[in-house]
Amino acid sequence: MAEEYKEPKDLGVKIGTKAEAFWQDTLRRLDVSILQYEESLIGEKVMRELANKRIAEEKEKFKK
16 A cells, blocks of 8 residues: 655755855854853843842841
């Protein structure tokens, strides 16, 4: 029993120059890098808030 073969409409194959592939890869890497920096910045801002809180707590201990 043979099944009927149906070719998919989009094979996901992209054709372009080596230079285009280079720049597409560069763009993808930059997007990833920017996302990582943004996530890191969020974490550092949270740590900065915690550091300020801890500094204030230690100053209160010194006053007593």
